[in-house]
Amino acid sequence: MDDAARARDAAREALADVEPEQLREALDARIGDAAVTPGVLALVTARALEPAVDLGDVADRAAGVQLIYEGLRLTRTVAHDEPWVTAATAAADIDADMDILAADVLVSRGFSLLACTDAARPAVDVVRAFGRDQTLRDREGTDAETAAELDRNLEVDAMELAVVAGTTAVGGDPPAELLEYARDLAADCDGEFPPAGRALPEATANRIADISERAVSATDR
Numbered sequence: 001m002d003d004a005a006r007a008r009d010a011a012r013e014a015l016a017d018v019e020p021e022q023l024r025e026a027l028d029a030r031i032g033d034a035a036v037t038p039g040v041l042a043l044v045t046a047r048a049l050e051p052a053v054d055l056g057d058v059a060d061r062a063a064g065v066q067l068i069y070e071g072l073r074l075t076r077t078v079a080h081d082e083p084w085v086t087a088a089t090a091a092a093d094i095d096a097d098m099d100i101l102a103a104d105v106l107v108s109r110g111f112s113l114l115a116c117t118d119a120a121r122p123a124v125d126v127v128r129a130f131g132r133d134q135t136l137r138d139r140e141g142t143d144a145e146t147a148a149e150l151d152r153n154l155e156v157d158a159m160e161l162a163v164v165a166g167t168t169a170v171g172g173d174p175p176a177e178l179l180e181y182a183r184d185l186a187a188d189c190d191g192e193f194p195p196a197g198r199a200l201p202e203a204t205a206n207r208i209a210d211i212s213e214r215a216v217s218a219t220d221r
Contacts, residue, residue: 003039003040003043003044003055003199004036004039004040004199006043006055006059006062007036007039007040007042007043007059007062007063007066008031008032008034008036008039008066009059010039010059010060010062010063010066011031011034011036011039011063011066011067011070012028012031012032013063014060014063014064014067014109014110014112014113015027015028015031015067015105015106015109018105018109023098023101023102023105026098026102027102027105027106030070030074030102030106031066031070034066034070035192035193035194035195035199036066036199037159037189037193037194037199037200038062038065038066038069038158038159038161038162038193039062039063039065039066039162040062040199040200041065041159041162041163041166041182041185041199041200041204042058042061042062042065042162042163042165042166042169043055043058043059043062043166044166044200044204044205044208045162045163045165045166045167045174045178045208046058046061046166046167046169046170047205048204048205048206048208048209048212049166049167049170049172049208049209049212050170053169053170057169058165058166058169060113061113061114061117061119061165061166061169062162062165062166063110063113064109064110064111064112064113064114064117064119064123064165065110065114065119065123065158065161065162065165066110067106067107067109067110067113068106068107068110068111068114068123068126068127068158068161069110069154069158069161070106071102071103071104071105071106071107071108071110072103072107072126072127072130072154072158073154074099074102074103074106075100075103075107075130076130076134076151076154077099078096078099078100078103079134079138107127110123111123111124114165117165117168117169118164118168118173119161119164119165119168122160122161122164123161125157126157126158126160126161129153129157130153130154130157133150133151133153133154134150136150137150137151148191151191152186152187152190152191155186155189155191155192155193156182156183156186156187158186159182159183159185159186160179160182160183162182163178163179163181163182163208164179172212175211175212175215177211177214177215178208178211178212178215181207181208181211185200185201185204
């Protein structure tokens with residue numbers, strides 16, 4: 001099983017008991033179409049640092065990162081579209097309500113998967129930062145360039161969280177250079193992760209391993 005499939009399957013499994021059925025099906029469809037780049041990065045990070053790691057043990061962390069990101073991304077979309085203002089029909093209004101409910105479920109399930117890990121506090125920080133950024137974005141006078149930059153922070157924060165989740169899964173903390181690399185990966189995506197069939201550059205794992213080795217060597221000195 002490749003990393004994208006593993007991350008996607010773990011995210012779907014975390015949502016398998018959601019009721020009612022209509023909501024569960026909507027969530028499953030959303031995960032099926034999602035770019036799972038954050039979840040994949042968590043898996044790639046853990047394996048790059050510890051090649052013998054059982055990725056089955058890391059999959060829940062990857063799913064937690066993915067679900068939090070997907071929930072916040074959906075929240076951002078709904079907030080920008082303001083469907084309750086622009087909706088022309090009652091059905092469209094109901095769809096918007098369903099999206100908000102779905103976003104809440106995604107984030108809460110993501111938190112539950114990370115709650116007992118060293119990535120729990122960073123996950124809280126991601127949500128808080130998202131709230132601050134969107135509040136600043138909505139202030140009167142915010143120009144388009146600033147608004148776009150504030151929006152892109154979510155992708156940056158999600159990639160940092162992925163690195164934290166993957167690193168702590170094998171018993172370590174990410175060095176500053178590794179967090180910087182996560183930010184660079186997010187910047188390369190320019191606010192939109194690759195489509196569902198693609199995730200990360202092939203050299204990502206080697207780069208993560210190299211960064212980790214240099215950090216360990218520096219510590220030993």
